[in-house]
Amino acid sequence: xxxxxxxxxxxxxxxxxxxxxxxxxxxxxxxxxxxxxxxxxxxxxxxxxxxxxxxxxxxxxxxxxxxxxxxxxxxxxxxxxxxxxxxxxxxxxxxxxxxxxxxxxxxxxxxxxxx
Amino acid sequence: xxxxxxxxxxxxxxxxxxxxxxxxxxxxxxxxxxxxxxxxxxxxxxxxxxxxxxxxxxxxxxxxxxxxxxxxxxxxxxxxxxxxxxxxxxxxxxxxxxxxxxxxxxxxxxxxx
Numbered sequence: 001x002x003x004x005x006x007x008x009x010x011x012x013x014x015x016x017x018x019x020x021x022x023x024x025x026x027x028x029x030x031x032x033x034x035x036x037x038x039x040x041x042x043x044x045x046x047x048x049x050x051x052x053x054x055x056x057x058x059x060x061x062x063x064x065x066x067x068x069x070x071x072x073x074x075x076x077x078x079x080x081x082x083x084x085x086x087x088x089x090x091x092x093x094x095x096x097x098x099x100x101x102x103x104x105x106x107x108x109x110x111x112x113x114x115x
Numbered sequence: 116x117x118x119x120x121x122x123x124x125x126x127x128x129x130x131x132x133x134x135x136x137x138x139x140x141x142x143x144x145x146x147x148x149x150x151x152x153x154x155x156x157x158x159x160x161x162x163x164x165x166x167x168x169x170x171x172x173x174x175x176x177x178x179x180x181x182x183x184x185x186x187x188x189x190x191x192x193x194x195x196x197x198x199x200x201x202x203x204x205x206x207x208x209x210x211x212x213x214x215x216x217x218x219x220x221x222x223x224x225x226x227x228x
Contacts, residue, residue: 004158006158032214034214034215034216041223042220042221043205043218043219043220043221044159044205044218046215046216049214049215093158093159095159097214102147102164102166102209103149103161103164104216105161106151106158106159106160107158108156108157108158109158
């Protein structure tokens with residue numbers, strides 16, 4: 001149980017375009033979802049926390065207009081990178097937790113390359 | 116300020132040898148504590164967690180961790196490592212009542228045959 005999927009696993013887009021990444025909890029209700037960014041050989045950096053039906057809470061320094069997060073259902077959250085630039089190239093990871101739970105279950109990640 | 120430190124960036128051990136990965140935290144109150152493993156091409160997987168009670172916790176894949184309040188530590192151990200244990204390991208505390216995990220810098224484990 002507690003499986004989280006991400007789609008796509010890899011995406012290449014041109015500079016200036018937008019790209020959407022999906023995160024799904026497959027077998028539990030994810031009341032909270034998290035989006036992280038991970039640079040090569042570095043730790044995970046939390047970008048935002050999203051509670052179902054509410055606006056996401058962004059970490060300091062993360063541009064909310066650039067990284068649009070939607071958590072419209074208990075099984076799906078999306079991250080849209082708008083007007084992508086090469087510096088947005090990174091590994092994006094989502095996680096999800098259930099009601100009242102401190103455990104986060106992680107998706108496999110999405111490798112974004114902006115050319 | 117709240118922080119978590121994994122002092123060892125990279126550790127190399129021989130297959131069959133014992134392993135200890137260090138994690139120290141600095142919080143006003145004792146946080147809940149997690150260890151996650153990230154294997155290449157895979158998502159982070161929870162190895163074990165500590166909330167309260169017995170300070171020696173058992174996890175998956177033969178791992179265990181010991182919570183030591185006096186040392187603000189939660190070190191991960193395994194008696195005999197396998198080549199498949201090569202991965203990145205993250206310690207992550209969370210404040211009781213909060214939602215956010217705070218990840219340590221990670222320790223990369225390499226296994227020599």
